[in-house]
Amino acid sequence: MGWFHKRKPTAQSLYQEARRDGHPFSAMDRYLPLAPPEERLYESLREGIPLIDAGILKLVRLAGGFTVTTTKEAQRLLDTFLERVPSGDSGRGLQNFLDGYLDNLLTFGNAIGEMVLTRDGRFAGLYLADPRRVQLSPGKKLFTVDFYTNDGLGEHRRAAHPERILYTALNPQAGEICGRSLLQGLPFVSDILLKIFHALGKNYERAGNIRYAVTYQPGNDLMDRAYAKERAEQIAKAWQDGMRAAAHGEVKDFVAAGDVQIKVIGGDYPLMETEVPVRQMLEQITAKLGIPPFLLGLHWSTSERMSKQQTDILIAELWHYRRLLTPVIETVCTTYLQLMGIAAPVTVEWDTINLQDETESAQADYYRAQAESLRAAITNGGEG
Helix, strand or coil: CCCCCHCCCCCCCCCCCCCCCCCCCHHCCCCCCCCCCHHHHHHHHHHHHHHHHCCCHHHHCCCEEEEECCCCCHHHHHHHHHHCCEECCCEHHHHHHHHHHHHHHHCEEEEEEEECCCCCEEEEEEEEHHHEEEEECCCCCCCCCCEEEEEECCCCCCCCCHHEEEEEEECCCCCCCCCCCCCCCCCHHHHCCCHHHHHHHHHHHHHHHHEEEEEECCCCCHHHHHCCCCHHHHHHHHHHHHHHHHHHCCCCCCCCCCCEEEECCCCCCCCCCHHHHHHHHHHHHHHHHHHHHHCCCCCCCCCCCHHHHHHHHHHHHHHHHHHHHHHHHHHHHHHHHHCCCCCCCEEEEEEECCCHHHHHHHHHHHHHHHHHHHHHHHHHHHHH
16 A cells, blocks of 8 residues: 555645735735745745746646666566556556656655555555655665655654655755755745736726716805705716616716716826836746746747747756656666566666757758768878
């Protein structure tokens, strides 16, 4: 049985309390840069700003697929395992497990999984654990980590078989065993961006629900001055009846005598310009994610050379994530073969990231072959 499957179910709230005077993602308002990371905060970032969620999903998908090679005798058995191994409650395949594993790694800075075995020692499947329910501490031996589950009731239980645990930390600080989320540093700028969006929505809500100010200026007549309040109320009521009738598709004239002014409340003040501050915040977010803006639908002015440089930077980031995932793949495949009684080495080969790289590599090989052919022709001509 799996170690993570033994935890007790606990009741969790499905609703998040929101402040009435701010945007609904109030976890960002409580963020302190020197406080420990809050996993719920990173979930709020992805939920509140679709650009962040789309960026992480694109990084997971752009990481691409892979193939694992081993000895000729074990290759077919290993290929079947990689394609059909249960991963989670409804998924199958090691690639499906790695997608969720990398998603947790980028979001929380830590990714934890378990190789679940049956009672008779066979490989049952892969389980992706929730990093928020697992606590880590340095092990007694050098370069080891102890894992503890938290059942939500204050009870912590140590993993009986830590060798079955798959754990990866993203960019941990020196002396630390826990990683850092890719979203670290974004709560401040994201909070500003959400405040702009929230205020913009409120302004358009008022624009769609117009309020009027009816002003009546009495003349020099004493009777007008004496009954100015009553007449202003009558004019306002007549205007309200006219607007209500127009809302129902009816035609009702509004007639008033005297100096009457009707203005839209706030209509003299245009909406605040938000393009520049929003772009400044989005630039910070895209820089942190390491994704070219055009991949996220941001049509900012850029040159062809700049786009190529941004693509090269993204490829370097993806290879960094691949290097983190390679030991996980090797551990899973080696463990499976050992349980099957096969001691064979495994080699992980990642697919080409995109077609553009493959085309450029082929073109470079073609130019290289042309140069070698020309060099050989010159050499042979000189000898003749």
